[in-house]
Amino acid sequence: MTGLAQQIAAHRRGQTRRGRRLLFGLLALLLAGLALTLMVGQTLTPPLDVLRVLAGHDVPGASFTVGRLRLPRAVLSVLAGLCFGLGGAACQTLLRSPLASPDIIGITAGSGAAAVFAIVVLGWGGAAVSLMAVACGLGTALLIYLLAWRNGVAGARLILVGIGVSAMLQSVTGYLLLKAPQWSLQEAMRWMTGSVNGARLAEALPLLLALTVFGALLLGQARNLEAMRLGDDKAAALGVRLARTRLLTILGVVGLIAVATAITGPIAFVAFLAGPIAARISAPGRSILLPAALVGAALVLFADYAGQMLLPGRYPVGVVTGAIGAPYLLYLIIRVNRTGGAI
Amino acid sequence: MTRTATETPVRRPRTRLMWLLLVLAALLAGCALSVVIGTRDVGWAEIASALGGGRDSIGEAVVAVRLPRTLLAALAGAALGLSGAVMQGVTRSPLADPGILGVNAGAAMAVVIGMAWFGIESLSAFLWTAILGAGATAALVYAIGSLGRGGATPLKLALAGAATAIAVSSLTVAILLPRADIAGGVQSWQIGGVGGATPEAITAMLPFLAAGFALSLLSARNLNMLALGDDTAAGFGVPVALTRFIAATGAVLLCGATTAICGPIGFVGLVVPHLCRLLVGVDHRWLLPFSALAGAVLLLLSDVLGRILARPAELDVGIITAFVGAPAFIWIVRRRRIREL
Secondary structure: OHHHHHHHHHHHHHHHHHHHHHHHHHHHHHHHHHHHHHHEOOOEOOHHHHHHHHOOOOOOOHHHHHHHHHHHHHHHHHHHHHHHHHHHHHHHHHHOOOOOOHHHHOHHHHHHHHHHHHHHHOOOOOHHHHHHHHHHHHHHHHHHHHHHEOOOEOHHHHHHHHHHHHHHHHHHHHHHHHHOOOOOHHHHHHHHHOOOOOOOHHHHHHHHHHHHHHHHHHHHOHHHHHHHOOOHHHHHHOOOOHHHHHHHHHHHHHHHHHHHHHHHOOOOOHHHHHHHHHHHHOOOOOOOHHHHHHHHHHHHHHHHHHHHHHOOOOOOHHHHHHHHHHHHHHHHHHHHHHHOOOO | OHHHHHHOOOOOHHHHHHHHHHHHHHHHHHHHHHHHOOOOOOOHHHHHHHHOOOOOOHHHHHHHHHHHHHHHHHHHHHHHHHHHHHHHHHHOOOOOOOOOOOHHHHHHHHHHHHHHHOOOOOHHHHHHHHHHHHHHHHHHHHHHHOOOOOOOOHHHHHHHHHHHHHHHHHHHHHHHOOOHHHHHHHHHHHHOOOOOOOHHHHHHHHHHHHHHHHHHHHOHHHHHHHOOOHHHHHHOOOOHHHHHHHHHHHHHHHHHHHHHHHOOOOOHHHHHHHHHHHHHOOOHHHHHHHHHHHHHHHHHHHHHHHHHHOOOOOOOHHHHHHHHHHHHHHHHHHHOOOOOO
16 A cells, blocks of 8 residues: 555656656746847847846947847747747636637637727727727627527537637728728738737736736636546535636636737737647646746747748748647647547 | 428428518619619619710719629629538538638638739639639538548538638738738738629629539539438439539539639628528528528628718628628527537
8 A cells, every 4th residue: 555655656756857847848948049039130149248238238239139129029929928828728728628729719809809999990009908908808708608608618619609709800800900091901910910020128018917917817726727627526526616716717818818919919829739739748637837838938939030030031920820820720620520539 | 401301391382482572672672772872872863874874974983883893792692692501501511601611711812822822813813713722622621520430510510611711811821921012902802892893803703603503503402312311312312422522513613703703701601591491491492592592682781781881981791791690600509509510
C-alpha cells in the first residue's frame, strides 16, 4: 500500500516538475523571441545598444528603431497574445470543446463589431472603445448562451448558434469598415484580420490592466475548471460551485478577448490555436491555462516577426496566424469526424 | 427531411395553385418596388417612357440603371433559393445552404486567386473560376462531412462547411491584403450586392444559370426518392450517386455563377426552402420551382429594404440577408434536438 502511495506521489512530483519545466521552456522561448525581434529588423542592433535603450539611455539611431518601432510592437504582440491565448483556452475548457473558442462562437465578432462601431461611427478612442467592446462582448456571449439554451446547453448547438450570430456581426463589421470614410481599405482589412502595425506603448496599458484583472480571475478559477472537465456532476461533488465558476470564467474570457480585440483587432485563430497546442505539450491532468497564455504570446510574437521579415511582402500578424489556424481547424473537424468523438 | 414529411400534411393541388399565384404576384410587386424605390423615387409615367426607350429625363436614366439591377436581383435570388433547396435535398440536411456549407466562400476565393495570380479579367473567366471553386469546395466539404460513423450527418456537414468557410475566408484575406490594386473592387464585392448590375454581366451568367436550373429541376423526382433514404431509393431503381452528382452540379452552377457576379450572398438558400416547405409541402417537383420564385422575391425585397433603410445611401443586400437569415438559422438549430441534426 505504501509502495503504491509512494509511486503515485513520485509520479505526481514528476508531473509537477514536467509542468514547471514546460513553463520555463515557454518563457525562455518568449524571451528569445523578444530578443530576436528587438535586435534583428531591417537593420541589426547590437544587444548592448538594445539594453541601453531599454534602460532609458539615448542611443543615436537605435533609440528610434528599437524604442519607437520594435519595442511597442513586441510588447503589444506579447500582451495581446497572452490575452487571446488565456481567454481562448479558458473558453475551450469551460465548454469542453476545442471548437468552442471565442473566435468561432462569435464573442470576438461581437467585441470587434462594437469596437469598429465605436471607432468609426462614434469617433471614440482609448478606454471608451475597450469598455464598449467588453460590454458588447458580454452581451453577445449572453445572447449566444441564451439562444443555445434548451434543457441545458449542448456543445454542438452552442457552436452552431455562435456561427450564426457571428455571421451577422461580421457582416456589420465588414459594412462599417467598408463605408468608413476616414479609413483606407487596406487599413480596414488589416484591422479585420488583426495587426500590431503602428503600435504605441500607450496601447499596452489597457491590455496590462485587463491581464491583471481578468487574467487573475481566470487563473483563480483554473482548479475549478480542471474539476469541471470531469463533468458537472463530479465537479459539483468535489465542491465546485458550478454557476459561479461558469459566470466568472465567461466574464474573464470576454474581458480579455474584448480588450485585446479592441486594440489589435481579432488576430485570427490565436485564441483557437493556443489551447490545443498547450494541451499537446503539457502533462495530462494539469491546467493548461498558463501554458496556453504563453503559447498565445509566442504565436503572436513569432507570427508577427514572420509576417514582417521572413515572408515576401509585409503581412499583418493575423494573416500569418490565419494561415496556420485554417488548416488546423479543418484537421480538427476531420479528426472529430473520423473518431466519432464528441465535439 | 423524413421527419418533416411526417409532420407536414399533404397539400392539395388547389392550395398549391393559390400559393403559386400569390408568389407570382409577390414577384411582380417586388420587381415593381425595386424599379420605383431608391434614392430618387420615380413615377409610373417615367417608367413607361423609359421602357419605351426614352433616356432624356433623370427619371428615365434612373430606370435604365434599376432595370438590370432588378433583373439581377430576381435571377440571383432564384438561383440561390433553388440551389439551397437542392442542397438540402441532396444532403438531407435542414442546415444546407451555399453560404453555410462554404461553397460561396470557395467560389469567392477562386475568383480572388484568379485575379491575383492569373490576372483574369473577363466576365466569363470570373464565372468559370467561381464555378470551379464552388465545385471543389462542395466536394471537399462533403468529403470531410461524410467521414466517420453515420456518413454525412447534417451536424457534421454544417460544422465542416462552417470550418471550411472560416478557413477559406482567412486565406482569401491573406491573398488579397498585399494587393492594393485589386483589394478595392473585391472588398465591396465580398459583402454581396446587386448594385453593380450591368446587362453584360447578366447575359454572361445566363447560360450557366439556365444549365443549373435545368439540372436542378430535372433532379426533382429523384430527390423525392432520396428523401426516403439511400437504400429505399436504390431499391426503387434510382441511381443514388448519379442523382446526387447531377443535382449537386446544378446547385454548384447556380451558386457559383451568382457568387461570381454578385459576391457571396448568404442565407437565402437556407431560409427560402424552409418557408416553401411550409407552403407547398415536401414534394421536390413543387418545392424546387417554388424555392426559385420565393428566393427571387426575398432578394428583391431585401434589396429594396437596403435602399430604404440607409437613404440616401444603400445597404448591400448581403447584409440584409444575413440579418434575415442568421436568426432563421438559429431557429432551425434550436428547433431540432441535436442528435437529429
